Amino acid sequence: MPGAVRPFRMPFRRTDERTAFRTPVRARARGLRRAAVALLAACLAWTLPGTAAAATKYPVPYSFAAGIAAQLLNPGSAPVGSNDFSCKPSAAHPYPVVLVHGTFGNMTDSWQTLSPLLANNGYCVFALDYGGKPGGLFQGYGDIPTSAAQLAAFVDKVRAATGAAEVDIVGHSQGGMMPRYFIQNLGGEDKVRALVGLAPSNYGTEFWGLTRLATAFPWSAELLDLVCTACGQQAAGSDFLNALNAGGDTVPGVQYTVIASKFDEVVTPYTYSFLKGPNAKNIVVQDRCILDFADHLALIYDRVALREVLNALDPAHQQRTCALVLPVFGG
Template sequence: MSDSHRSRTSLTRTSLTRTLFARTSRTRTSRLRAKLRRTVVAAVASLCLLGAVPGTAGAATNYPVPYSFGAGIAAQLLHPGSAPVGANDFGCRPSTEHPYPVVLVHGTFGNMTDSWQSLSPLLANNGYCVFALDYGGSPGNLFQGYGDIPASAGQLAAFVDRVLAATGAPKVDIVGHSQGGMMPRYFIRNLGGAPKVHELVGLAPSNHGTTLWGLLNLLQAYPGGSQFLTSSCVACVQQTAGSDFMNALNADGDTVPGVHYTVISTRYDWAVTPLESTFLHGPDTTNIIVQDKCRSDFADHLALIYDQVALREVLNALDPAHAKRTCAVVLPVLGG
């Protein structure tokens, strides 16, 4: 064999070896990435006690109820834009014990997926027909609830009509968080919603606006600050204490006859401040502070929707004849 032939053979073997090595490396890398993805997904699901798997109201009688905001985060990661567990079965028919379907309304920058992975299955397990919607944002957007509040109330009105038509119920109960506990009041007062609503339960609702420790007012004091807020979050401006929207909403009193109101608040709220801004005053109105029920409850504004103490009070408001009390250690942000 000539030297040149040996050289070509050696180069060919080297090239072949490098090609095989490269292919093997890519295959191994691909397998490692796939394994890593599976591991991450499994870890998130297990941390959330499998509470992020979507379902419908009639599909099970005992959904898992994870009292952790991690369940909402996992649901958003794994099933973005999905209805919360136990919600939006439009074939559900209310029972005699619970004749009113429950409509869940998320807060500013929230959505139905990350907000209701605890309350929705809890309600379904207790025999309610449960429904949830996104509003006040572009369809498919992670962030919702930042748009004009009267327009959002119009979306709620259309959704309530759809729920009533599907279920045959005469009225709905509404449970909302933050803006979602206040915005339905516009629907009730201004859009003909009063005859369609039996109970409104607000979890840390922005009923009289918020100073947000003065940050909203501070931002609006800067040149262009108000324009920035208006263009990026109209609902934020409208929820500022003393805004034209807030003044008009509360001008003729907080409540409307014929509707029952319950407010559930926390002393550790950092979003709706001061605490008294959440309260309503009028007939058929109950204001609850969770720390008055349970001293070990440290839920803040976010954790309240994954707080078993607060959510027990939601059940009590919807069904006062079977009211119960619970107490647990509840952490800020995470819930419990």
């Protein structure tokens, strides 16, 4: 009727079947986006450089990405914190530390984690390239005795600059084994206090049986020798390794530490890294931390393994670290 008062109705938003369907879908999409952002942030936290402590001099990135970035941005450069030949060892750390990379590695991409870590802890740190063309991206593929002679000359240079009678050596893969030739055959027993190997190829590698397969075809061994002499010399049972290990694994007066991973896919079996002798200590990182999944490459970016390096260099101040470590990337 004209003039009648209509009853008041609350203005509800129209909802149809499509709107009802879209609402939970959009909510799920927002949830997935937030989860993706959180995952990306976590990955960046793992791979981007971070500092060991706010007061340290150099950032310490526990990340494979840091080595690649350094090689891309400044190829052939000394790793952060190293090769200051004016550095004088302190009373707390009187032995300079020489870092020795592995086969096909170089000092730039191998030591962007350990070098600043050692420098922050008060060590004089030095690193070299060996076994390749000067300035080349790939190093460590040449004849191992020749590489050991290069290391011997570098150690003498470090000793002359620092005034130290002895050095400590930390090496990865071939770099943890090759210094033994220097120690045993080139007068290094009086110049080296300690040798710490990260996944060293002390007894070579079966490389999942491929090295045995290669010996069945003489032409393949000859081809390998042309491309990478050090690779054939590191095959388990090679003439080089048989001669190196014939007189015993260790030399009196030198302290040996091996740090290995059960997930090593290069030195196989991983126990071929181990040394025997009263002055040798073998450590498996998984025995220190069950969260450590480091493989051969990741050990040099692995905070659990590198804590053990510090322990080996300074046994009076032992500490333990446990953290999630990823294959290849480290952590």
